[in-house]
Amino acid sequence: MVRRHLAPVLVLSLALLLVISRGSSGSVSGNSDPTLTFHGFVKGPDGREQYHIVVDVEPTTFLLASVASKYRLARMRVQNSTASPLTLSADQDRLELVPPSGPAVAAILNLQSGDSPFWDSLTAATRERLAYPVAVNGTPAPATGGPPRAPEALYVYLFFPQAQVPTVPASFTYRIASLGQTIKLERSAPKAS
Amino acid sequence: MLWNLWEAVLGYLEKQRYWSAIQPFVLVGFGAVAVEAATFEYVRRQYGATPPSLFLRSYLSTRILIVSGALLLLMLLLRTRQPAGRASTSGRLVAFLRTHRRRIVFVAVVTALIASAAGLAIVATSPSRLSRITIRVMDLPADVKQDALTYLVYELNRPQRQWYFEIDSRPFNELALTSTERQQCMADSEPTLCYAERTAETEGPLIALTAKPLKDAFFATHRGLASVITTADVDSYAPLTNYEYLAYLIVLQSVLLQLDAHGGLPPEAFAPGATTSGDVFAFVPTREMLKASLLAPRLSPRQEALIFNRFGPAYLGVTVDLLSLDWLYTPRVKGNFEKLFSVTLSR
Numbered sequence: 001m002v003r004r005h006l007a008p009v010l011v012l013s014l015a016l017l018l019v020i021s022r023g024s025s026g027s028v029s030g031n032s033d034p035t036l037t038f039h040g041f042v043k044g045p046d047g048r049e050q051y052h053i054v055v056d057v058e059p060t061t062f063l064l065a066s067v068a069s070k071y072r073l074a075r076m077r078v079q080n081s082t083a084s085p086l087t088l089s090a091d092q093d094r095l096e097l098v099p100p101s102g103p104a105v106a107a108i109l110n111l112q113s114g115d116s117p118f119w120d121s122l123t124a125a126t127r128e129r130l131a132y133p134v135a136v137n138g139t140p141a142p143a144t145g146g147p148p149r150a151p152e153a154l155y156v157y158l159f160f161p162q163a164q165v166p167t168v169p170a171s172f173t174y175r176i177a178s179l180g181q182t183i184k185l186e187r188s189a190p191k192a193s
Numbered sequence: 194m195l196w197n198l199w200e201a202v203l204g205y206l207e208k209q210r211y212w213s214a215i216q217p218f219v220l221v222g223f224g225a226v227a228v229e230a231a232t233f234e235y236v237r238r239q240y241g242a243t244p245p246s247l248f249l250r251s252y253l254s255t256r257i258l259i260v261s262g263a264l265l266l267l268m269l270l271l272r273t274r275q276p277a278g279r280a281s282t283s284g285r286l287v288a289f290l291r292t293h294r295r296r297i298v299f300v301a302v303v304t305a306l307i308a309s310a311a312g313l314a315i316v317a318t319s320p321s322r323l324s325r326i327t328i329r330v331m332d333l334p335a336d337v338k339q340d341a342l343t344y345l346v347y348e349l350n351r352p353q354r355q356w357y358f359e360i361d362s363r364p365f366n367e368l369a370l371t372s373t374e375r376q377q378c379m380a381d382s383e384p385t386l387c388y389a390e391r392t393a394e395t396e397g398p399l400i401a402l403t404a405k406p407l408k409d410a411f412f413a414t415h416r417g418l419a420s421v422i423t424t425a426d427v428d429s430y431a432p433l434t435n436y437e438y439l440a441y442l443i444v445l446q447s448v449l450l451q452l453d454a455h456g457g458l459p460p461e462a463f464a465p466g467a468t469t470s471g472d473v474f475a476f477v478p479t480r481e482m483l484k485a486s487l488l489a490p491r492l493s494p495r496q497e498a499l500i501f502n503r504f505g506p507a508y509l510g511v512t513v514d515l516l517s518l519d520w521l522y523t524p525r526v527k528g529n530f531e532k533l534f535s536v537t538l539s540r
Contacts, residue, residue, distance in 0.1 A: 112372050112375060116371075119372060120373065127371070131366045134365075
């Protein structure tokens, strides 16, 4: 008797387990986006967003892929909604990956001096794309009564020593010297797709 | 007098037994000399005094010599005894082709070879230009708007096909250089020019614009495939705007880039001296004199001849037009600057 009902019970239990596990992801359609997105903001005195920093990490790619067998690579978007350019400095700014446990790991923002043999082996066009930028342009003010302008943004590539990053990050901290403050980038709620 | 001398020489040759043998060659030679003289005269009248030695080294003279040489060679090849009668029927034509088949193939092949060699020689000695020049905006002064500068560059491209400019507004990033390049540039007497040179190695001829002062020049500096123009000394050419100044210097630096890439600058170019006559390639002894050069730019006859011989008459015409800045003060361009960019040009 017990044996006769064992199979349906097992199937129902598995189905329930799947439903529960999917339910915890918050997804509606079932195709949850595996990308981990970390956001950091700087707001002005009026509460308006001035700078918005986003780092996207796709865990599988992040852990499996490496650059020159030495670095884990992540991409960061820096968005500037103010009218003034945001000055960046590879030597004075600092970005750190905070793992779930253990010490934070700093990204190498200046590979030209940090790993010149690797950097020099890249083509000029690649170096141009990967070099830590010097500034993010300001966003022009909208015309009087006009809609707000789309903010200026650019991407920054972050290189982390592979050996020091065995797992996906829990958060990031980003210090921009010209702003004089450190921004914490934390995971946003998982997105439904 | 020369004509009399030529007639006397011709009269003497006509009496010689070998005249019939050399007559075609003499005529081609005479034709070549006549074309050289006519072309030289045209150049002289159109573009002012041109030293004969300069013209004889020009691509025009070389082309005439190449074509004449090819004609002489062909004549030498074709100087064979012709068949007694002309084939007027298809049967005779077929018989003629059969009889002279090998000769016809030989003549055709050698003619093709000579024509190809002449064509290659003409291409090799023809003036060539750097058709694309990148303008890299390193940083701009506060009074220069990116959109207005872009419009200025497009207007430079619009009326001519001799060269065209591309504008690259990415901020210059020293970190994009290799570590070796960075070290070299930091040790260079003019680091900005060194950065521009390194960029030009991969991106091609480049004019960098900066608002920062240069170490050894008030306005611009040039080396190899790169030039740097600075707006740091704006007070020297005020009330001329930075747009007028940049338009003039971009054209001038383009000519320098092209001359340097094809045979070098004239020896007297930018040679330091106490006097100047407003030549665009002249050294500007004091910074206050640049404004006068912008208002009345001038290519000396020798410089005109040099540019003509190296790049051709069309290029020379474009250069003179663009340097004059007349295109910038046309109602259309001036009006666009005022209405759409809120920029008022000085003239």
